[in-house]
Each structure stands twice: as structure tokens, then as C-alpha cells.
Amino acid sequence: MGDLTTFETIIIAIVEGLTEFLPVSSTGHMIIAQNVLGVESTEFVKAFxxxxxxxAILSVVCLYWKRFFRLNHAPVPENTPAIKRFLHKFDFYWKLLVAFIPAAVLGFLFSDKIDEMLESVxxxxxxxxxxxxxMLFCDKIFSQGKEDTVLTERKAFNIGLFQCIAMIPGxxxxxxxxxGGMAQKLTRKDAAEFSFFLAVPTMFAATGYKVLKLFLDGGTEILFNxxxxxxxxxxxxFVVALLAIKFFISFVTKYGFKAFGWYRxxxxxxxxxxxxxxYNLEIG
Incomplete structure (x- = not known):
């Protein structure tokens, strides 16, 4: 199999699928899983x-495909400028882009520093x-939002700023x-679902950037091997994330985040x- 055995591959992938959409840090858990399995942190393992x-992001597209592939057909005033008409039609994607921009910029600027932090248990x-x-107190800190709260461009951008904090492993x-969504007065369910949607461009970009970087650094053979x-x-x-998303939405809507806080x-x-x-838990 190369740098990873079949068993190691499956275990790390299960950890990714289970934790990617739960508020427990998928990156942190994969680092811990690598350590427990005794997996050396090679260039391929980091990319893997x-x-x-x-x-995992394909699971979001699969579960929410009707909402993900949608256009806004709500009427707009006749005197609305063409650019605003366009943005109105693609409102959902525009807000995802606005929320995605902060992490895209910072991720590009500090990618090497982020890779360094990924080594530290x-x-x-x-x-x-x-x-x-x-998380033990966030349900009290942020009062439950209203279901009819409108997600504006400004609120989307603010959620994107919160996403930047997650560049710190763990x-x-x-x-x-x-x-970030709850801070913008969204309900727990709406905030969680927008988090899932935002994961698609964010993680797709991260995956694409990592693959491109490997190619440019001469890692083509590593990928193919x-x-x-x-x-x-x-x-x-993909399969595990499908199950995890369904569980998480149901659980967090009913019980909030306290259980995840204690787990962390x-x-x-x-x-x-x-x-x-x-104990030597650092990844070599």
C-alpha cells in the first residue's frame, strides 16, 4: 500500500469521517490516531x-444536494442593477464565497506555519x-437564534473569520x-448546516492546494504509488461522514454542545x- 497499510488507512479515514463535522477537531484526532498507530509523518501521510x-465533503453534497444545487428565484424590483440581479440569483454561492475568503487568504499566507503546528500533539x-x-458554556453565551434569521453577506463574512481560528490544530x-453562526443569531441547526456547506469550498481548496503543492515539489510519484x-x-x-452528519444534526438540535465539551x-x-x-506522544 505504500506509506500506510490498509488497516492504518481505514482507521485514519474512519476517524476523519467521524470527526470532520463534529466540533471535536478532525485534524487533532487524526494526529492522535497516527500517534497511536505509530504512523510516521511522511510527506504523503500529511497529504493523505x-x-x-x-x-467527507462529498457526503455533504450528497445529503444536501437539493439545497446545495439551487438558485434564488425570488423576485427583485425591476430597477435592480444587473450585478445585484446576478448576485441575488446566486445568493447561496455568493455567501459561501464571502465566508470562504478569510480562511483562503490566511491559509495561503501561513500554510507552512500551519504545517508546523500539525506536528504538535x-x-x-x-x-x-x-x-x-x-463549549460547556456556549449554549448559554449565545442565546438560541430564530429560524427566520437572514444570513447576510456581513454575517457570512463574520462566520468566515471564525473559521480562521480553526487553522490551529485542535x-x-x-x-x-x-x-460563528450562533454568534450571528442563527439557530444551532442552521449554524451547523451552514458549517457543513462552508466545508465544501474550504476543504476542496485545501485538498486541491495540497495536491498541487505535492506536484510542484516533485511528489507526483508519491501520489501515484x-x-x-x-x-x-x-x-x-465518505460513508462514515454520511452517518456522522445525520447523528450530529439530530443530537445538537436536541441537546446542544455540552457533551462534546466534556469529550474534548x-x-x-x-x-x-x-x-x-x-510518554512520548510527538509524531516523528
Whole structure:
């Protein structure tokens, strides 16, 4: 199979599918999974953990295809300028683009620094705990929004700013964007669903950028030699993410985020205790 065995490929892909859309940090969990499995952090393994996100985002398109492939046919005043008519028709995609821009810009500028942080289990553990503590109280901090709240361009951009926080491993892109949505007065369900939609351009861009970077750095052979792992990883991540999304929407609508907060604190705290006891958990 190359840099990863079939077993390692499946396990890491299951972790990605389970955690990508939950507010628990998929990147953090994949780093932990790599460590537990004893997987060396090669150039391909780093790329693999990003590329299999493509399988996860396809699950969003599959589950929400009627809403994802839609145009706004609501009438507009006759004297509306042509550009505004155009943006009105493609309103959904325009707002996704507006929300996507902050992370795209910062991700491009600081990609090397982000890759460095991906090596650190300490950063992951600390951010899991900090994020977990915040999630214990976020339902009270942000009052439940109204279902008829309109997502404006400004609100979409603000959610995009929240997404930038997730560039720190262990924060969770899902948590950051859902909290961003709730801060804009969206309901938990609406905030979670917009987080899923925003994942599509964000993760597609991250996957494309990682593949392009590998090609430019002469990594074509690495990708082709490990193609079976990429195919299996994406398929597994797709199937598992389908199930995880359905569970998450139902759970968070009824119970909120407190359970995820405690989970993050337990996992992050356990890792920090192990590090203090002298266990070598860093990825080599």
C-alpha cells in the first residue's frame, strides 16, 4: 500500500469521517490516531490526512444536494442593477464565497506555519481542552437564534473569520464555524448546516492546494504509488461522514454542545497527563 497499510488507512479515514463535522477537531484526532498507530509523518501521510477530506465533503453534497444545487428565484424590483440581479440569483454561492475568503487568504499566507503546528500533539491537546471548556458554556453565551434569521453577506463574512481560528490544530473547523453562526443569531441547526456547506469550498481548496503543492515539489510519484490508500481513504471517509452528519444534526438540535465539551476536555486532558508522565506522544 505504500506509506500506510490498509488497516492504518481505514482507521485514519474512519476517524476523519467521524470527526470532520463534529466540533471535536478532525485534524487533532487524526494526529492522535497516527500517534497511536505509530504512523510516521511522511510527506504523503500529511497529504493523505488532507486529501481524504474530499470524501467527507462529498457526503455533504450528497445529503444536501437539493439545497446545495439551487438558485434564488425570488423576485427583485425591476430597477435592480444587473450585478445585484446576478448576485441575488446566486445568493447561496455568493455567501459561501464571502465566508470562504478569510480562511483562503490566511491559509495561503501561513500554510507552512500551519504545517508546523500539525506536528504538535501538545497544541492539539491544549486546544481540545480550551475549546471543550468553551463549549460547556456556549449554549448559554449565545442565546438560541430564530429560524427566520437572514444570513447576510456581513454575517457570512463574520462566520468566515471564525473559521480562521480553526487553522490551529485542535480547535475544530466545525466548532469555530458553528459558534460563528450562533454568534450571528442563527439557530444551532442552521449554524451547523451552514458549517457543513462552508466545508465544501474550504476543504476542496485545501485538498486541491495540497495536491498541487505535492506536484510542484516533485511528489507526483508519491501520489501515484499511494493511490490505493487515497481511494480507500476517501470512500471510507465518505460513508462514515454520511452517518456522522445525520447523528450530529439530530443530537445538537436536541441537546446542544455540552457533551462534546466534556469529550474534548477528557481527551485533551488525558493527552496532557500522559505527556507530563513522560510518554512520548510527538509524531516523528
Amino acid at each position: 490526512t488532507v486529501i481524504i477530506q474530499f470524501g 501538545v497544541i492539539v491537546a491544549v486546544m481540545l481542552v480550551i475549546g471543550g471548556i468553551f 480547535v475544530s473547523r466545525s466548532m469555530a464555524t458553528i459558534v 499511494n493511490m490505493p490508500a487515497l481511494i480507500i481513504g476517501n470512500v471510507v471517509a 476536555i477528557i481527551v485533551g486532558g488525558t493527552i496532557l497527563i500522559m505527556l507530563l508522565l513522560g
